[in-house]
Amino acid sequence: MAKGNMLIAQSGGPSMVINQSLAGAVLAARKSGNVGRIYGALHGIKGIMEERFIDLRKETEKTILAVAATASSALGSVRKKPTPEDCRVIFDVLRKYQIRYFFYIGGNDTAETTHIINEEAKKAKYEICCFHIPKTIDNDLMENDHTPGYGSAAKFVACAVRGDDLDNRALGGVKIDVIMGRNAGFLTAAAALAKQEEDDGPHLVYLPERPFSLEKFAADVSAAMKKYGRCVIAVSEGICDANGTPIIAKFTKEFDSHGNVQLSGTGALGDLLADELKKLGIKRVRADTFGYLQRSFVGVVSDSDSEEAFKAGEAAFRAAESGVVQSGSIVIKRKPAKKYGVSYEVVQLRKVAKVTRSMPAKFINRTGNNVTQAFIEYAAPLVGPLPKTARFEQLIKKN
Amino acid sequence: MAKGNMLIAQSGGPSMVINQSLAGAVLAARKSGNVGRIYGALHGIKGIMEERFIDLRKETEKTILAVAATASSALGSVRKKPTPEDCRVIFDVLRKYQIRYFFYIGGNDTAETTHIINEEAKKAKYEICCFHIPKTIDNDLMENDHTPGYGSAAKFVACAVRGDDLDNRALGGVKIDVIMGRNAGFLTAAAALAKQEEDDGPHLVYLPERPFSLEKFAADVSAAMKKYGRCVIAVSEGICDANGTPIIAKFTKEFDSHGNVQLSGTGALGDLLADELKKLGIKRVRADTFGYLQRSFVGVVSDSDSEEAFKAGEAAFRAAESGVVQSGSIVIKRKPAKKYGVSYEVVQLRKVAKVTRSMPAKFINRTGNNVTQAFIEYAAPLVGPLPKTARFEQLIKKN
Numbered sequence: 001m002a003k004g005n006m007l008i009a010q011s012g013g014p015s016m017v018i019n020q021s022l023a024g025a026v027l028a029a030r031k032s033g034n035v036g037r038i039y040g041a042l043h044g045i046k047g048i049m050e051e052r053f054i055d056l057r058k059e060t061e062k063t064i065l066a067v068a069a070t071a072s073s074a075l076g077s078v079r080k081k082p083t084p085e086d087c088r089v090i091f092d093v094l095r096k097y098q099i100r101y102f103f104y105i106g107g108n109d110t111a112e113t114t115h116i117i118n119e120e121a122k123k124a125k126y127e128i129c130c131f132h133i134p135k136t137i138d139n140d141l142m143e144n145d146h147t148p149g150y151g152s153a154a155k156f157v158a159c160a161v162r163g164d165d166l167d168n169r170a171l172g173g174v175k176i177d178v179i180m181g182r183n184a185g186f187l188t189a190a191a192a193l194a195k196q197e198e199d200d201g202p203h204l205v206y207l208p209e210r211p212f213s214l215e216k217f218a219a220d221v222s223a224a225m226k227k228y229g230r231c232v233i234a235v236s237e238g239i240c241d242a243n244g245t246p247i248i249a250k251f252t253k254e255f256d257s258h259g260n261v262q263l264s265g266t267g268a269l270g271d272l273l274a275d276e277l278k279k280l281g282i283k284r285v286r287a288d289t290f291g292y293l294q295r296s297f298v299g300v301v302s303d304s305d306s307e308e309a310f311k312a313g314e315a316a317f318r319a320a321e322s323g324v325v326q327s328g329s330i331v332i333k334r335k336p337a338k339k340y341g342v343s344y345e346v347v348q349l350r351k352v353a354k355v356t357r358s359m360p361a362k363f364i365n366r367t368g369n370n371v372t373q374a375f376i377e378y379a380a381p382l383v384g385p386l387p388k389t390a391r392f393e394q395l396i397k398k399n
Numbered sequence: 400m401a402k403g404n405m406l407i408a409q410s411g412g413p414s415m416v417i418n419q420s421l422a423g424a425v426l427a428a429r430k431s432g433n434v435g436r437i438y439g440a441l442h443g444i445k446g447i448m449e450e451r452f453i454d455l456r457k458e459t460e461k462t463i464l465a466v467a468a469t470a471s472s473a474l475g476s477v478r479k480k481p482t483p484e485d486c487r488v489i490f491d492v493l494r495k496y497q498i499r500y501f502f503y504i505g506g507n508d509t510a511e512t513t514h515i516i517n518e519e520a521k522k523a524k525y526e527i528c529c530f531h532i533p534k535t536i537d538n539d540l541m542e543n544d545h546t547p548g549y550g551s552a553a554k555f556v557a558c559a560v561r562g563d564d565l566d567n568r569a570l571g572g573v574k575i576d577v578i579m580g581r582n583a584g585f586l587t588a589a590a591a592l593a594k595q596e597e598d599d600g601p602h603l604v605y606l607p608e609r610p611f612s613l614e615k616f617a618a619d620v621s622a623a624m625k626k627y628g629r630c631v632i633a634v635s636e637g638i639c640d641a642n643g644t645p646i647i648a649k650f651t652k653e654f655d656s657h658g659n660v661q662l663s664g665t666g667a668l669g670d671l672l673a674d675e676l677k678k679l680g681i682k683r684v685r686a687d688t689f690g691y692l693q694r695s696f697v698g699v700v701s702d703s704d705s706e707e708a709f710k711a712g713e714a715a716f717r718a719a720e721s722g723v724v725q726s727g728s729i730v731i732k733r734k735p736a737k738k739y740g741v742s743y744e745v746v747q748l749r750k751v752a753k754v755t756r757s758m759p760a761k762f763i764n765r766t767g768n769n770v771t772q773a774f775i776e777y778a779a780p781l782v783g784p785l786p787k788t789a790r791f792e793q794l795i796k797k798n
Contacts, residue, residue, distance in 0.1 A: 163470045164695060388465065
């Protein structure tokens with residue numbers, strides 16, 4: 001690869017560890033002899049088009065590591081799919097700044113944008129390395145065992161539901177927790193990590209991978225109330241009816257530039273489900289929508305997620321520097337060994353761009369209202385240990 | 400005080416540290432020679448009426464301390480104001496079990512119940528010590544500098560808003576965070592602890608202590624958007640219009656047995672406020688309602704709150720054992736010294752029962768849309784240090 005300057009940016013929804021990936025790539029670049037200037041574009045490709053850069057050689061390593069440990073996207077983010085005209089503007093800027101290494105951190109929409117820029121670069125015969133660094137709390141990127149950002153968000157969800165279950169135990173009734181996840185139920189499923197004893201919640205888990213019906217929901221909750229005298233429910237914001245229409249789509253009309261309906265930042269779904277259960281005569285029904293706290297709550301982070309996010313950034317720079325391939329997306333693969341471990345590989349951008357993956361069938365129970373033990377075994381090492389909680393021995397039901 | 404058995408129970412909304420108070424009282428009682436059996440009633444006075452007790456001498460000290468460090472009410476809770484008929488049933492049970500020490504942990508409704516039981520006991524000439532142990536994340540108990548449960552909930556709110564502000568910085572627009580607090584704005588005000596730099600959020604803080612108008616709100620947000628290019632707002636679920644009617648009351652009709660309207664467990668207020676701002680033409684407006692996570696999230700606790708909750712429980716038992724007064728409520732007073740410290744005193748139950756306190760005027764700014772430095776100085780030691788966060792030096796605006 002020719003020597004040149006480097007540009008890195010962040011895109012899509014923030015996560016607890018997206019700055020670890022930024023730090024991983026930047027610190028590796030700073031140690032390399034192949035890179036000149038290292039620019040950070042503000043707010044993704046929007047910042048490139050507007051030439052809003054900061055100089056990432058100017059920041060101390062101490063600051064970079066402190067930023068790495070900070071939630072949300074330190075360079076700012078954007079949700080923008082570049083048009084052909086945008087791409088022309090972007091290339092003009094890349095040429096002007098002699099950028100030969102471009103790294104874009106984000107989810108599948110970000111991978112798609114990286115892919116588009118890479119394809120346009122090829123057409124323009126502009127020599128540049130374009131690498132996508134994975135990030136998504138949804139855990140829905142193709143080719144990956146799991147994605148940076150998921151473990152920490154999953155830890156937040158598990159901690160929240162563990163506490164919520166204790167809260168529900170104290171006051172009874174039904175508690176509904178609406179959890180992020182557009183098409184993939186991985187984050188909602190993480191609620192199940194909260195469970196320790198047989199009668200612990202969540203008692204029901206609804207995922208976008210299975211059609212949701214209000215009738216089945218009401219019947220499930222009635223059965224759980226009968227069995228446990230209370231009920232804690234984890235439900236994905238992305239649940240759809242049998243026709244594939246998001247339940248929430250009936251209540252909102254906001255779409256982003258990638259054509260996705262707005263699911264988060266509203267309590268409408270939780271309120272709808274709660275109203276449905278009140279019709280059954282259940283007196284105390286409460287719904288919380290975890291919302292943006294899941295992706296940027298300060299102070300809850302999974303150690304392995306944090307480490308892997310950093311290493312994914314590092315791996316992206318090394319892949320670019322090695323010159324084996326000119327572009328690609330870093331993916332995380334789980335080693336087949338019994339002890340948890342991962343490796344970082346490079347796949348073609350188009351394999352990660354646009355299409356997402358969802359929960360495999362083996363992670364969802366037959367009745368479609370909970371997860372399986374296989375999911376717990378999959379997710380537990382990504383989240384790590386939860387804070388310890390205890391109950392009085394006399395109150396723990398023995399089987 | 401005559402020797403006898405002891406009964407302890409929990410009531411009202413759970414908190415992160417309510418079990419510390421339980422442990423403080425129970426462990427002190429176990430070390431005392433003046434107490435026979437130590438019963439824990441399940442679900443407050445409901446459990447007393449139904450004789451649902453556990454034996455708190457049977458649990459190991461290790462278990463009690465592990466439960467102390469666990470969120471929510473380990474004995475279960477209840478929201479119930481006893482009728483005269485209930486009181487008769489309760490006395491029958493107290494006599495049957497020879498209870499001479501009664502401790503009830505909770506907020507002002509719990510203090511009121513303790514007071515009612517104590518008054519009825521006097522009428523019935525039944526000799527019993529009745530003590531209320533303070534707990535409320537709302538921080539609204541009379542006579543107290545602050546209450547156990549507040550510091551930890553405030554820490555959760557500050558961590559959430561700190562992360563949320565970083566998130567909003569990345570993607571822009573307006574973010575509304577709806578925070579618990581019926582009549583007192585203390586918990587919502589704690590959002591201000593998230594702020595480090597001048598341009599950090601929360602940029603606006605709305606409290607139940609000041610009348611809320613949608614017009615003023617819209618004008619405030621427009622001004623903040625002009626100044627910061629984005630806006631993070633902390634708003635109390637209990638905000639009222641100029642007539643004192645809760646804004647949310649227009650959307651819900653659920654009341655508890657103390658006559659309070661249901662404010663939590665619904666996202667309606669956040670959605671209403673978001674819709675109002677969308678009318679102004681602000682493109683990206685999101686609202687999260689923190690809900691029950693604020694009082695039972697596993698893993699976020701203030702060290703001083705935790706310690707004080709334990710000591711308040713201990714103080715209640717010691718006050719009862721000393722026999723100086725036959726009943727009372729433990730209150731926390733702040734020492735006037737520069738270095739933060741507290742003492743535990745006993746006041747009459749009626750002084751804490753029913754009536755609540757709200758934020759003093761000195762804690763609220765003149766325009767009624769933020770807190771003052773005096774509040775920050777008041778609240779900071781109750782919450783303790785927040786997790787460290789950092790930004791790139793080049794992105795921090797210098798004044």
